[in-house]
Amino acid sequence: MPKLVALDLPGGELFVSSLQKIWDEGHAAFPVDQRLPLEERHKLVKRMGASKVITTDSEQELTGRPVEDGDALVVATSGTGGSPKGVVLTHDAIVASAKMTSESLLVDPVSDRWLCCIPVSHIGGLSVVTRALLTGTEVEVHSEFSASACEEFGRSGSTLVSLVVTAMRRVDVSLFRKVLVGGSSIPMGLPTNVVATYGMTETASGVVYDGIPLEGVEIKIADGQVFIKSPSLLRCYRNGVLPFTHDGWFPTGDGGELDKDGKLKVFGRMEQVIVSGGEMIWPATVERALTGLSWVSEVAVVGNTDEEWGEVVTAFVVPKDKGTAISLEQTREELSEVLPRFALPRALHIVNRLPKTTSGKVAKQSLLSASEFDNPISRD
Numbered sequence: 001m002p003k004l005v006a007l008d009l010p011g012g013e014l015f016v017s018s019l020q021k022i023w024d025e026g027h028a029a030f031p032v033d034q035r036l037p038l039e040e041r042h043k044l045v046k047r048m049g050a051s052k053v054i055t056t057d058s059e060q061e062l063t064g065r066p067v068e069d070g071d072a073l074v075v076a077t078s079g080t081g082g083s084p085k086g087v088v089l090t091h092d093a094i095v096a097s098a099k100m101t102s103e104s105l106l107v108d109p110v111s112d113r114w115l116c117c118i119p120v121s122h123i124g125g126l127s128v129v130t131r132a133l134l135t136g137t138e139v140e141v142h143s144e145f146s147a148s149a150c151e152e153f154g155r156s157g158s159t160l161v162s163l164v165v166t167a168m169r170r171v172d173v174s175l176f177r178k179v180l181v182g183g184s185s186i187p188m189g190l191p192t193n194v195v196a197t198y199g200m201t202e203t204a205s206g207v208v209y210d211g212i213p214l215e216g217v218e219i220k221i222a223d224g225q226v227f228i229k230s231p232s233l234l235r236c237y238r239n240g241v242l243p244f245t246h247d248g249w250f251p252t253g254d255g256g257e258l259d260k261d262g263k264l265k266v267f268g269r270m271e272q273v274i275v276s277g278g279e280m281i282w283p284a285t286v287e288r289a290l291t292g293l294s295w296v297s298e299v300a301v302v303g304n305t306d307e308e309w310g311e312v313v314t315a316f317v318v319p320k321d322k323g324t325a326i327s328l329e330q331t332r333e334e335l336s337e338v339l340p341r342f343a344l345p346r347a348l349h350i351v352n353r354l355p356k357t358t359s360g361k362v363a364k365q366s367l368l369s370a371s372e373f374d375n376p377i378s379r380d
Contacts, residue, residue: 004049004064019129049064161180203234267285293335300316
C-alpha cells in the first residue's frame with residue numbers, strides 16, 4: 001500500500017533527490033513548510049496522515065493513512081484563513097501540468113534551466129521542481145529567496161524562474177528568458193518576457209497564462225465565479241472531499257469574467273468582494289490601480305463596516321519611501337483617472353509592512369484588528 005512521506009526539508013539537492021526516491025518507491029510526498037515553528041510542522045504532518053517523515057538528519061516511521069496508487073503529492077493549501085487543506089495530486093495531474101507549461105513556454109531541456117527560489121512547500125515553488133524532474137530539465141533549488149542570488153543565477157545560466165510579485169520587483173527580470181509571476185495584485189504593463197499566471201494548488205500550478213487557458217484547460221464563468229476543467233486538477237482533498245460540480249467543474253471561489261476574445265480577468269476571492277453603497281467593488285481591481293502609483297511598494301485593500309455605506313474601501317499601503325507623506329485626498333485624485341468614484345478608497349492606512357501568511361500572501365483578515373494598525377485612518 002503506498003504511503004505518504006513527509007519531506008521536512010529545506011529546498012535544495014536533498015529535497016529533490018528525496019522526492020525522486022519517494023516516487024521511485026511508489027509513494028507520495030508531502031513537503032512541509034520550513035517557515036513554520038517545529039511544533040506546528042509536527043501537527044501538520046500528523047493532520048495530513050503521513051506514515052514517514054524525512055528530515056535533514058533522520059527518517060522516522062509514523063502511524064499514518066495510506067494514499068492511493070497513482071498519487072504523487074499532497075500539498076497544503078496556502079489560503080488566506082483557516083487550517084490548510086491537503087490537496088491530493090496524482091502523477092497524471094503533475095505530468096499534465098508540466099507538459100502544458102513546458103509547451104507554452106517552449107522549454108528546451110537542453111538549453112533551458114529552471115531556478116526555484118520560492119518555497120517548495122507551496123505549489124508555486126514545488127511545481128518548478130516537479131516539471132523540471134518530469135521533463136528532464138536542469139533545476140537549481142534554493143532554500144529561500146534572495147534577490148542577489150536570483151540575479152546571480154540569471155547571469156550564470158538559469159533561463160526560467162517563477163516569482164511572486166514582491167520578489168519580481170526586486171529582481172532584474174531581463175536576466176531570464178521567461179519569468180512566471182503569480183499571486184494577487186499582478187501589476188499591468190509587465191515586461192514582454194514576464195508571464196502573468198493564474199492557478200492554485202488544486203490545479204497543480206498555473207493553468208491560465210496572460211489570460212489565455214493553457215492547452216487542454218477549460219474556463220467558464222457561472223454566477224460571476226470562475227470554474228475550471230483541467231487534466232492537472234486534484235483527485236480530492238486529503239479528507240476525501242471531492243470539490244467538483246456534478247459535471248466535473250472545479251469551483252475556484254474566485255470572481256472573474258471572460259472578455260470578447262476569451263481572455264480571463266480575475267477579480268479576486270468571492271468572499272472578499274466589497275459592497276459599498278450598493279456597488280460591488282473587487283479589492284484586486286483597486287489594488288492593481290494603487291500598485292500603479294509611483295510611491296506605492298505594497299498594498300492590500302479590504303472592506304470595513306460602515307453605518308452609512310455598509311462597507312467602505314480601506315487601503316493599507318506600504319510606501320517605497322518610509323518618509324512619504326501622502327493624503328487620502330491626493331491618493332483618490334490620482335486613482336480617479338483609472339477607477340470609478342464609487343471604487344475609490346474612503347480610508348487609507350500608511351503602514352511599514354503588511355501581515356503575511358507563511359506562503360507570503362497578505363493576511364487580510366488580521367488587517368483591521370491588528371494592534372499595530374490602530375493608528376488613525378485617514379478618511380474621506
